[in-house]
Amino acid sequence: MNINEKTINNYKILSLQGILNASSAPQLKTFIAGLPDEQSIVVDLENVEFLDSSGLGALVGIARKKRTSNAVVKLARMNERVKKVFEITQAYTLFDIYDDVSAAAEA
Amino acid sequence: MNPIVTLTLQADLRYLRIASVMACNIAEIFADASCTAGNVAEFCHACELSVSEAFTNSVRYAEPSQPEKQVTIRFFSDNGTLTVNIIDNNPQFNPVTQAPDINSYPEGGYGLFLIHRLMDTVSYTRMDETNMLTMTKHATMTHAE
Numbered sequence: 194m195n196i197n198e199k200t201i202n203n204y205k206i207l208s209l210q211g212i213l214n215a216s217s218a219p220q221l222k223t224f225i226a227g228l229p230d231e232q233s234i235v236v237d238l239e240n241v242e243f244l245d246s247s248g249l250g251a252l253v254g255i256a257r258k259k260r261t262s263n264a265v266v267k268l269a270r271m272n273e274r275v276k277k278v279f280e281i282t283q284a285y286t287l288f289d290i291y292d293d294v295s296a297a298a299e300a
Numbered sequence: 301m302n303p304i305v306t307l308t309l310q311a312d313l314r315y316l317r318i319a320s321v322m323a324c325n326i327a328e329i330f331a332d333a334s335c336t337a338g339n340v341a342e343f344c345h346a347c348e349l350s351v352s353e354a355f356t357n358s359v360r361y362a363e364p365s366q367p368e369k370q371v372t373i374r375f376f377s378d379n380g381t382l383t384v385n386i387i388d389n390n391p392q393f394n395p396v397t398q399a400p401d402i403n404s405y406p407e408g409g410y411g412l413f414l415i416h417r418l419m420d421t422v423s424y425t426r427m428d429e430t431n432m433l434t435m436t437k438h439a440t441m442t443h444a445e
Binding site: 212245246247249253254257260283287 | 348349
């Protein structure tokens, strides 16, 4: 999985590309652990071809940790395959979800 | 009934994608030509995701002391139904699961829950220190007019 980062309005935008599963989830966790705890994040999921519960769990865990630092994790540009996993588990209730990255970084 | 494909992999997350892509490809070939494009995609995604979850569980719960940890995946097709067996030699497990309490921000515990929601039937047998999780999915057909 590739992780591309940029900054918009004090949000770190992480654009994920590829597969987010049990094999690649540790990579995402390690990447975010390298950011300051108080850094808010927008995760751009448009190019995530496949996400399973390990990927979901990584995002949920990251969101939980960020809450303790008064930071937020927002999700943007979910495709239908990713959306399905969030809907079945109801994990969408834990995140603010946006159709585009700019809107997420402005809110 | 003989499986159309039997795949045996080392119980290692490096091979997770092989398992789930195989499931997606087999599901795609299996889905009847009369399925709408949307139905085929949904069918394939359900199979791919379920196998990904089941294989991940087999890897995660393998006993460290087991000398050769393997996971066998068998695919069967019969009368519009795709059946998948996930077989391992891990300790016995409880295949019944409740939805995780999402408000506690759980990082895990979703796998079996997702499988139950995605697949039409899920069953579990334990025999001779072997687990077999069986999942079935009926291909949704649309009929040409």
